[in-house]
Amino acid sequence: MGGCGVTTTPRRSSWSGTVPYHFAAEHRPADLDALRRLVTTTPRLRPVGTGHTFNDVADGAEAVALTAFDTVDVLDDGAAVRVGAGLTHARLAEELAPHGLALANLASLPHLNVAGAVATATHGSGTRTGNLATQVRAVELVLTSGDVATVRRGDPDFDGVVVNLGLLGVVTALELDAVPAVDHRQVVLPDADVASLPDRLADLHRLGRSVSVFTRWDDAPSHVWVKWRDGDPDPAPGWETLGLAPATEELHPIPGLDPVHCTAQQGVPGPWVERLPHFRPGFLPSAGDEVQSEYHLAAEHGPAAARALQEVGHLLDSALLTSEIRAIAADELWLSPQSGQDTCSFHFTWTADLTLSSAAALVVEHALAPFAPRPHWGKHFALDVRGLYPRLPDFEALRRRLDPDGVLAGPWYDRVLA
Numbered sequence: 001m002g003g004c005g006v007t008t009t010p011r012r013s014s015w016s017g018t019v020p021y022h023f024a025a026e027h028r029p030a031d032l033d034a035l036r037r038l039v040t041t042t043p044r045l046r047p048v049g050t051g052h053t054f055n056d057v058a059d060g061a062e063a064v065a066l067t068a069f070d071t072v073d074v075l076d077d078g079a080a081v082r083v084g085a086g087l088t089h090a091r092l093a094e095e096l097a098p099h100g101l102a103l104a105n106l107a108s109l110p111h112l113n114v115a116g117a118v119a120t121a122t123h124g125s126g127t128r129t130g131n132l133a134t135q136v137r138a139v140e141l142v143l144t145s146g147d148v149a150t151v152r153r154g155d156p157d158f159d160g161v162v163v164n165l166g167l168l169g170v171v172t173a174l175e176l177d178a179v180p181a182v183d184h185r186q187v188v189l190p191d192a193d194v195a196s197l198p199d200r201l202a203d204l205h206r207l208g209r210s211v212s213v214f215t216r217w218d219d220a221p222s223h224v225w226v227k228w229r230d231g232d233p234d235p236a237p238g239w240e241t242l243g244l245a246p247a248t249e250e251l252h253p254i255p256g257l258d259p260v261h262c263t264a265q266q267g268v269p270g271p272w273v274e275r276l277p278h279f280r281p282g283f284l285p286s287a288g289d290e291v292q293s294e295y296h297l298a299a300e301h302g303p304a305a306a307r308a309l310q311e312v313g314h315l316l317d318s319a320l321l322t323s324e325i326r327a328i329a330a331d332e333l334w335l336s337p338q339s340g341q342d343t344c345s346f347h348f349t350w351t352a353d354l355t356l357s358s359a360a361a362l363v364v365e366h367a368l369a370p371f372a373p374r375p376h377w378g379k380h381f382a383l384d385v386r387g388l389y390p391r392l393p394d395f396e397a398l399r400r401r402l403d404p405d406g407v408l409a410g411p412w413y414d415r416v417l418a
């Protein structure tokens, strides 16, 4: 028998402070045996990672955090890595460095828990790169029966299990595809031609391996963050063709904020984990007090959706800190917002004022409604998602099979998916 772990004073809110949590206890099991005992003796339990979600998807009666599950094993001569569910991408990158290994993509900051990021289909950007859940080649989880399961790419349940929203079991480890670590670079291209932004979106997104277009949907220039890795084609001819040139100073995604916590720009080479995210490991990211919303829609609707947002931009101004437009490649994962379609994704960082940000998100949802937007599972939204995912009934059947008593179903599930 293993150790028990600890039960800590539960966290009271999400990272941003904008989502209250209602946990009576937060359990941190020391090992697999302790976790199995916990899941079989706790009536209602939610797995929680780093709490970087902007809704109550992680909230519930009691929490389990896998901070003790923090091992990293390199597999198959570096083709893959087995990652304990307690790790963040920043910690994983530290562990991979001596092996010369990396992941193919990352989100805008490396502080996220790897299992929590995969569970909500967190993504970076890239017309040819899938979201972070597509890096997964096996999921190890403890079911609420206490059984331990490993589901591998190619297994019948795999496409349903990866993006799991913490509803199928407690994930203890993931096997991820790894790639050789090579230096990455990024530049920020100020783009003053705001009126033609919608028509240029596809060209902008093709400029590099990972591209983010930041705009406030007003007359201010947008900023195009282009990231590439050594060995990729030089993106400079592309941006010159579009009449763009790199900024000669460092910039923050939110206009006017000090870029001191941002990853290095101006084409300076550096490690993948210090270029693919916008924010550096070891620093507090972004603005802190904020709410985020994001909507994924089929890539071909990107220009029309951008025009629709430009028309309502003046209604967003008081709530909006910045907006980011990214491209993400299609996949087959049942609850991935990219399931079956290359997507163009419209992200909004709102002020922490929930009245203002909720009203602004409603304006966006109304503007994007003709394009069947799929909201980011981990961000604020009001949309009814039930008709948006063809495989949702299959996911529900899988959930009932793996967690028949609904131990892991919390208030978010009851409200959004039940």
Ligand SMILES: Cc1cc2nc3c(=O)[nH]c(=O)nc-3n(C[C@H](O)[C@H](O)[C@H](O)COP(=O)(O)OP(=O)(O)OC[C@H]3O[C@@H](n4cnc5c(N)ncnc54)[C@H](O)[C@@H]3O)c2cc1C
Residues within 6 Å of the ligand: 015, 016, 046, 047, 048, 049, 050, 051, 052, 053, 054, 057, 058, 066, 085, 106, 107, 108, 109, 112, 113, 114, 115, 116, 117, 118, 119, 120, 121, 122, 123, 124, 165, 166, 167, 169, 170, 171, 172, 285, 286, 376, 377, 378, 379
């Ligand atoms: C500043 C900031 C920047 C962000 N940038 C991006 C971005 O670039 N791209 C993007 O797509 N998103 C981004 N996000 C959103 C974020 O990536 C997602 O919300 C992600 O799910 C957060 O993971 P977490 O572990 O912190 O969240 P949590 O709320 O702790 O967990 C998220 C979900 O994962 C489940 N879960 C956690 N651990 C486990 C486990 N061991 N087993 C089973 N289920 C588990 C939880 O139950 C919950 O459903 C950003 C968020 C912030 C705050």
